[in-house]
Amino acid sequence: MSCLPVPPTTDAARSECAPGWEIRGGRLSLHRPLTVGILNLTPDSFSDGGRYTVPQRAVEHAHRLVRQGADLLDIGGESTRPGARPVPADEEAARVLPVIEQLHRQVRVPLSLDTQKAAVAEAGLHAGVAVINDVSALADPRMAEVVAAAGAGLVLMHMRGTPATMQQSPTYGDVVEEVAVELERSRTRAQAAGVPAARIALDPGIGFGKTAAHNWALIAGMPRLCALGSPVLLGVSRKAFLGALLGGADPDQRDVATAAACVVGFFGGARIFRVHNVRPVREALAVAAAVANAGPEAAL
Numbered sequence: 001m002s003c004l005p006v007p008p009t010t011d012a013a014r015s016e017c018a019p020g021w022e023i024r025g026g027r028l029s030l031h032r033p034l035t036v037g038i039l040n041l042t043p044d045s046f047s048d049g050g051r052y053t054v055p056q057r058a059v060e061h062a063h064r065l066v067r068q069g070a071d072l073l074d075i076g077g078e079s080t081r082p083g084a085r086p087v088p089a090d091e092e093a094a095r096v097l098p099v100i101e102q103l104h105r106q107v108r109v110p111l112s113l114d115t116q117k118a119a120v121a122e123a124g125l126h127a128g129v130a131v132i133n134d135v136s137a138l139a140d141p142r143m144a145e146v147v148a149a150a151g152a153g154l155v156l157m158h159m160r161g162t163p164a165t166m167q168q169s170p171t172y173g174d175v176v177e178e179v180a181v182e183l184e185r186s187r188t189r190a191q192a193a194g195v196p197a198a199r200i201a202l203d204p205g206i207g208f209g210k211t212a213a214h215n216w217a218l219i220a221g222m223p224r225l226c227a228l229g230s231p232v233l234l235g236v237s238r239k240a241f242l243g244a245l246l247g248g249a250d251p252d253q254r255d256v257a258t259a260a261a262c263v264v265g266f267f268g269g270a271r272i273f274r275v276h277n278v279r280p281v282r283e284a285l286a287v288a289a290a291v292a293n294a295g296p297e298a299a300l
């Protein structure tokens, strides 16, 4: 009986993927995996909707995520679950700004703002966020210049359509190749608007205009996405394809599967992981990083 091979992408991923990510206020090392704690201030998010709509509750949860070891916090005021309707900019800003203002004073980890709207991004940057996480990859034509002017980090996520329409029979020929090419195109647009490449992270957009089979293929195809040369962020946390795999488990019963998917993504080269429950993912990634750093000799 032979042993399972050490994942063949480990060394390649280490050398191909960028070892750092420039964000506002400094550079994050990617020599170890980073976890991004999710803080949704929405009434309707698929996993934590309605739990943190009161700012004080949200701030308490943010502190909990930081205690669990979150390296960044990603704050969102508009759900992007399949079928979600857009929230007006003033309503979205009213949800996120009071929490950003408090957290900017209270926590030392960088804050990311999950928004597709340049006006909301601008207000968030004014209140102190260091990263804009744009799931639409620059659908708002002003977004890149707003991010560039603030010297912020930028996450460009791949999505086909909008949250309202994206799950209506998503179709690809080669999903990994098409996502890679479209992400590269988005990055080129961001750079043309003045965002330096070193500030950009790319994200395949798990669940955004993708079937479960597309999601699995993208996780398996991580080395191709990492070969684009930007840090790759993976957002699998509690998503429906994991629930389906587990026979219909509820979102908060999907954390072990989330951690496993993150570890697989790590061995493909992803280095930034956006998750609801930080501790189990952080611990699983610590094991993965220890194996990767031990190298082939130690595996003998």
Ligand code: HH2
Pocket (backbone or CB within 6 Å): 038, 040, 042, 044, 045, 046, 047, 048, 076, 078, 079, 080, 081, 114, 133, 134, 135, 155, 157, 203, 205, 206, 233, 234, 235, 236, 274
């Ligand atoms: N997924 C969600 C939201 N934002 N951002 C990035 N970069 N990558 C993702 O995969 C991603 C994201 C959806 O998850 P969640 O925020 O928990 O749900 P909702 O959109 O319902 O608030």
